Amino acid sequence: MSTCAEVREGLPAYVDGALDAEAERDAAEHLAACPACAAEAAALRAILARAAALPAPEPPPAFWREFEASVRARVTTRPAPRPSRWARVVEWTAGLPRLRPAPVLVAASVLGLLLAIGLIRSNRPMQPGPPAEVVTASQDLAIGQDLDLFQQLDLLEEEELLERLDVLRSLDGARPRVT
Numbered sequence: 368m369s370t371c372a373e374v375r376e377g378l379p380a381y382v383d384g385a386l387d388a389e390a391e392r393d394a395a396e397h398l399a400a401c402p403a404c405a406a407e408a409a410a411l412r413a414i415l416a417r418a419a420a421l422p423a424p425e426p427p428p429a430f431w432r433e434f435e436a437s438v439r440a441r442v443t444t445r446p447a448p449r450p451s452r453w454a455r456v457v458e459w460t461a462g463l464p465r466l467r468p469a470p471v472l473v474a475a476s477v478l479g480l481l482l483a484i485g486l487i488r489s490n491r492p493m494q495p496g497p498p499a500e501v502v503t504a505s506q507d508l509a510i511g512q513d514l515d516l517f518q519q520l521d522l523l524e525e526e527e528l529l530e531r532l533d534v535l536r537s538l539d540g541a542r543p544r545v546t
Contacts, residue, residue: 369393371404378394382408382412
């Protein structure tokens with residue numbers, strides 16, 4: 368249930384009928400149970416009814432002259448909107464000299480011929496590849512060659528380590544080994 372403070376805060380919206388269905392139902396329940404809030408709602412309705420009954424004052428004629436002058440000044444000082452990009456392209460192409468039909472037809476036929484040649488050349492049948500046995504044999508051969516290369520690299524690394532061993536022993540103060 369709503370408190371008095373919550374209902375009084377939303378009272379103008381309740382009187383105007385601007386609350387959602389649930390909030391309006393809560394406010395109506397509270398107003399039925401609380402005479403102080405109900406009296407405030409009645410007073411607000413009376414004030415709004417009196418304000419609605421008052422005649423709306425008509426502005427003096429000088430106001431309308433000044434208003435018209437200020438609107439006219441704003442409209443005339445505002446720059447015209449820039450035309451869209453496509454409108455500018457159409458306007459630019461309208462200024463070009465008219466194309467004669469013969470060159471246009473020749474250009475269109477040359478473009479069509481180039482397109483046809485491109486399509487014909489791109490539709491060549493695919494040539495068959497080598498059989499699967501040949502492909503696997505060539506892969507095995509490549510792996511075997513790589514294996515030989517790796518074995519040779521291992522031997523070179525071992526030899527390099529042996530050469531460095533004498534240098535490392537001399538750094539420790541030990542006598543280098545004579546081979």
